[in-house]
Each structure stands twice: as structure tokens, then as C-alpha cells.
Amino acid sequence: MNLTNQQQIAEIYQQPFFQLISKSRHIHQQNFADDMELCQLISVKTGGCPEDCGYCSQSIKNSSEIKVNPLLPTDEIEAIVKEAKANGVKRLCMGAAYRSPNSSALKKICEYIKIVKQHDLESCVTLGNINPQQAQELKQAGLDYYNHNIDTSPEYYPKIVTTRKFEDRIDTIKNVGEAGIQVCTGGILGMGETLEDRISFIHALTQLPFVPGSITVNMLVKIPGTKLNDVPDLDKLELVRVIATIRILFPQSRIRLTAGRINLSELEQSICFMSGANSIFYGEKLLTTDNNDKNSDHQLLAKLGITSNA
Numbered sequence: 409m410n411l412t413n414q415q416q417i418a419e420i421y422q423q424p425f426f427q428l429i430s431k432s433r434h435i436h437q438q439n440f441a442d443d444m445e446l447c448q449l450i451s452v453k454t455g456g457c458p459e460d461c462g463y464c465s466q467s468i469k470n471s472s473e474i475k476v477n478p479l480l481p482t483d484e485i486e487a488i489v490k491e492a493k494a495n496g497v498k499r500l501c502m503g504a505a506y507r508s509p510n511s512s513a514l515k516k517i518c519e520y521i522k523i524v525k526q527h528d529l530e531s532c533v534t535l536g537n538i539n540p541q542q543a544q545e546l547k548q549a550g551l552d553y554y555n556h557n558i559d560t561s562p563e564y565y566p567k568i569v570t571t572r573k574f575e576d577r578i579d580t581i582k583n584v585g586e587a588g589i590q591v592c593t594g595g596i597l598g599m600g601e602t603l604e605d606r607i608s609f610i611h612a613l614t615q616l617p618f619v620p621g622s623i624t625v626n627m628l629v630k631i632p633g634t635k636l637n638d639v640p641d642l643d644k645l646e647l648v649r650v651i652a653t654i655r656i657l658f659p660q661s662r663i664r665l666t667a668g669r670i671n672l673s674e675l676e677q678s679i680c681f682m683s684g685a686n687s688i689f690y691g692e693k694l695l696t697t698d699n700n701d702k703n704s705d706h707q708l709l710a711k712l713g714i715t716s717n718a
């Protein structure tokens with residue numbers, strides 16, 4: 409990927425809407441068939457997180473009502489993996505609410521990864537900050553992807569999270585990439601950021617030490633008890649502009665339309681897919697929020713003529 413400065417990204421992002429999505433569609437077609445990667449996200453350890461991410465119900469700093477759960481037993485993971493496989497899921501993403509996992513937690517999560525691999529699924533985990541040694545352990549267990557979102561622009565980030573620096577996130581992404589694990593990263597739109605922040609967020613993605621194989625684009629899901637519960641809604645055309653701009657800048661990365669998809673109509677989702685999104689979370693639950701109904705997803709993909717076993 410060519411290094412692109414913020415001004416160039418702004419020009420891509422702000423061009424007339426139909427021109428932007430025509431270009432992103434063209435680049436999409438040069439690099440992908442019309443297929444959809446189905447990933448499933450499960451929470452393997454829920455709540456009690458010491459970080460203060462303003463959007464998250466799992467933070468002990470927020471007052472959301474949430475059922476706290478320790479790490480799941482391995483036999484439960486095995487059952488989930490088998491069901492995911494039977495449902496045609498390609499990748500299982502396992503999220504645990506940690507600042508950073510301790511050694512016994514990491515050991516158990518390595519066991520989960522081995523189970524996922526035994527069933528021939530791709531594995532992904534999101535565990536917070538990890539150091540080079542932890543990244544190596546995960547790689548040895550067979551981990552394919554590590555998710556660590558940068559969330560938003562470096563400038564707006566301190567308004568959302570104060571307990572972990574933006575640079576800490578880049579360090580983790582570097583450790584992941586250096587261990588030979590594919591990077592999954594992205595952010596959340598509609599957290600009260602400006603247009604400049606959205607452009608700066610995309611620019612920050614282009615500056616990462618490793619090109620992400622997966623890029624997640626979330627729309628904020630407002631959760632009572634979090635400090636972002638009352639931010640104004642984002643114009644959904646901005647979501648489409650972000651997806652299209654990322655497609656143009658990252659022609660070969662999967663773009664995953666993630667949290668907040670449940671609040672999009674079929675037509676809105678279709679425009680996101682047309683503009684470059686080609687991965688979704690599949691299953692009725694994300695970490696702690698609701699996701700789209702599986703049957704509705706299959707029906708929508710069938711109506712659009714998109715295959716779902718990418």
C-alpha cells in the first residue's frame with residue numbers, strides 16, 4: 409500500500425458520494441468475488457475489566473448492568489466450535505475482557521485456540537494488550553488473527569479511553585504482527601467524533617506497522633450506564649463513506665461490518681456491502697450486545713446473490 413497523507417485521504421473520503429462508491433466498488437470487484445466471510449464472536453470471559461473504554465458495558469468504570477463470567481470451561485468452547493462449524497462459520501473470534509491476560513488465563517485461551525484449530529476453523533482472539541512473549545505463545549497455539557482495535561483517531565482517543573494510550577495499542581499490534589499472527593483492527597463510528605477524526609482514524613490505519621488482514625467497522629451501540637449513551641446518532645452515509653474509503657486504501661483486506669449492524673436496514677447493509685464490506689459477525693449475540701438474526705442474514709445474502717462461505 410502506498411503511504412497516503414491525511415489530505416489525500418480527505419479528498420478520497422469527501423468526493424461526491426456516488427463517485428466514491430463507484431470507485432470502491434470497482435476496486436472491490438478487482439480483488440474479491442461477491443462473497444461474505446462469516447465470523448462468529450463469543451465472549452469467553454465477560455465483565456470486570458479495569459479499562460475505562462467509554463462505549464463498553466464490561467468496564468468496571470461504567471455502571472451498565474452485566475452478567476460477569478469467568479473464563480468458560482473448555483468443554484463449552486468445544487460445543488460452541490462444533491455448532492459454529494455446522495453453521496458454516498469460517499472464523500471463531502473469542503473475546504475476553506482483560507487489560508492484559510495473566511499467564512494462567514493465556515494458557516487456557518491457548519487450549520481454546522487448539523480446539524478451534526482441531527475443527528478446522530480460523531481462530532481469532534481479543535484479549536487486550538499483549539507483549540511479544542504472549543504473542544509468541546498464541547502463535548504457537550495456532551492463532552491466526554489477533555483483534556485489537558485502535559477505536560478512533562489518535563486525537564479523539566483520549567476522550568474515549570484514558571486508562572490505555574493509543575500508542576499502547578500500536579505496540580500490541582506490532583507484537584502481534586512480529587509474531588507472525590494476522591492483524592485484525594478497526595474502530596467505532598458515531599462516538600461523537602468529527603469528520604476530521606474519521607479521516608484521521610483511517611489515516612492511522614494506513615500507518616500501522618502491519619497491514620491488517622481484517623478491518624472492523626463498528627457503529628456505536630449505545631448502552632445505558634456507559635458515558636457514550638447519549639451521543640447524537642451518526643449519519644449512516646458517513647458509515648458508507650468510511651467503508652468505501654477503507655476499501656480504496658486497503659484493496660485486499662476483509663472489511664467487517666460489525667457492532668451496530670442490527671440497527672441498519674437491509675438496504676443500508678446492502679450499500680455497505682456494495683461499497684466494500686465483505687465480512688460480518690454471524691449469530692444472535694456479539695460480546696454483550698444483540699446481533700442480527702441468522703435467518704435474516706441468510707435471506708439477505710440470498711437476495712443479494714452473495715455467497716456466504718468465503
Ligand code: SF4
Nearest residue numbers: 457459461464467505
Ligand atoms: S473494550 Fe475491552 S478493554 Fe475496553 S473496557 Fe471493554 S473489555 Fe475492557
